[in-house]
Amino acid sequence: MTPNHDELFTHNAPRPLADMLRPDDLDAVFGQDHLLSKDGTLRRMVEAAKAGQPFPSLIFWGAPGTGKTTIARLLADAIGMQFEPVSAVFDGVADLRRVFAKARENRAAGRKTLMFVDEVHRFNKAQQDGLLPHVEDGLVTLVGATTENPSFALNGALLSRCQVLVLNRLDEPALNQIIARAESHYGQALPITDEARAMLCAMADGDGRYCLNTVETIMAQISNASPMASSSSSGESGDLLSAEDLGKLLSQRAMAFDRAGDQHYNLMSVLHKSLRSSDADAALYWFARMVIGGEDVHYILRRLTRFAAEDIG
Incomplete structure (x- = not known):
């Protein structure tokens, strides 16, 4: 219907x-x-x-x-x-x-x-x-x-x-503006540390709807959650949730990926660019993201072999 x-x-x-x-x-x-x-x-x-x-x-x-x-x-x-x-x-x-x-x-x-x-x-x-x-x-x-x-x-x-x-995917300043709008709606600041706020923006991955849904989840659960922040490692955050606390409160978001569309090619391209610029940390990140997303490991190995032969020699 x-x-x-x-x-x-x-x-x-x-x-x-x-x-x-x-x-x-x-x-x-x-x-x-x-x-x-x-x-x-x-x-x-x-x-x-x-x-x-x-x-x-x-x-x-x-x-x-x-x-x-x-x-x-x-x-x-x-x-x-x-x-x-x-x-x-x-x-x-x-x-x-x-x-x-x-x-x-x-x-x-x-x-x-x-x-x-x-x-x-x-x-x-x-x-x-x-x-x-x-x-x-x-x-x-x-x-x-x-x-x-x-x-x-x-x-x-x-x-x-x-x-x-x-x-464009929303960048961190735009996501922070969205969070500020939500805080104005609730009439209070989101009870998380700066590190947790940065983690929230990273988890959103440019998705404003996900960001707001996560804020709503935090505000809905915070009154019923045990006071985890008091046991946070910093000890300076009072009742604020740390990044670690936020990770416990929220389930991990599935990485945006597809095996036949734009993400398939975009991530392989950025992996190549990371290798060409000798940025090992970035290369490992994009490699891990492709594997976690379900990319065929044989495809990755073939592309890395080609990269080794053509770009490194």
Whole structure:
């Protein structure tokens, strides 16, 4: 049964912290300054649209938790479009027809429609082709979100009608801004040491949603957890949780990895670069990350053998 979109996208309690703290303005989005700063690509598009220029269809390519859905929703608000969300996982032809029918009603009433397709790479070729005529005639402005490389995951015909914008993984300053927003929501500082805070950011690995979910877990469990911090090795943190305490409180996050997609090639590339720069610690880290992620060890050995022959000699 297809989920009701009102149930999927409206704010109903109880809501996760990550949903409650979604930005309500593009200026409140952290970590995507290359797109949303005053001279950012997306900011310029928004200003042009406000001045009467057509807004282009877009593909947001980025890792989970980087703000793709949030930015799409805020875009619709910023440029005065009706926001119509679709999930390429749950929705089918009937749902697309419903959105296009609503878009025709909006057009008749003088309103424009922003059609947001989450996980757009999950649509098959026929479904992607079905979007083309409605994008071409301006019935909808398409904003698709994907975690996969659009060059491989999307049809060339659809790509030629869209601009691809890359959303970066959130860096530590952006994650700390998100944590500060959560602390403001709770009305208190997160009860962890600076070292534990750095560990939290490292565990998030650029994923803002994971970061907020972890903050919520800490705040929910801290009142019921035994006072571990008092036995921390530093002895100077009072009631603050140390990095070691945080590790006990939280389960380890699975490393982001795939054996056939971008991560497969990106991690091997950075392993090579670490070896070329004689950075043994970095090379061991990326090697371990690939092994823990499930990479074929024979593939790693073949690449290391090739590296030894070609780069070392």
